[in-house]
Amino acid sequence: MFRRLPDRKECSISFTFNGVSTMARQGDSVAAALLAAGHGSTRRSPVSGAARGPYCMMGVCFECLVQIDGRPNRQGCMTTVAEGMRIETQDGAAMPGQEE
Numbered sequence: 001m002f003r004r005l006p007d008r009k010e011c012s013i014s015f016t017f018n019g020v021s022t023m024a025r026q027g028d029s030v031a032a033a034l035l036a037a038g039h040g041s042t043r044r045s046p047v048s049g050a051a052r053g054p055y056c057m058m059g060v061c062f063e064c065l066v067q068i069d070g071r072p073n074r075q076g077c078m079t080t081v082a083e084g085m086r087i088e089t090q091d092g093a094a095m096p097g098q099e100e
């Protein structure tokens with residue numbers, strides 16, 4: 001389980017994860033905000049269906065893929081969370097036509 005270091009910053013950014021309202025701090029990446037909120041799994045493997053979650057937090061491993069505002073294959077660790085963002089678990093590989 002992850003938890004934030006103590007400081008004075010407030011969670012002021014509101015977004016949803018799988019339809020549930022969640023809060024983040026200004027400047028959080030999507031992956032950091034999800035981990036801080038207790039969501040360790042952000043996608044499911046296209047091969048086995050196993051739950052996967054952020055690992056490297058620097059854009060290398062691609063374990064943090066999520067759907068953001070309906071667009072699949074977004075790297076959560078490389079995307080800054082924004083007010084009103086709609087983030088969903090990515091189940092398996094994105095279907096053709098779902099890409100940008």
Ligand code: FES
Binds near residue numbers: 053057058059065
């Ligand atoms: S956590 Fe590794 S690429 Fe995002």
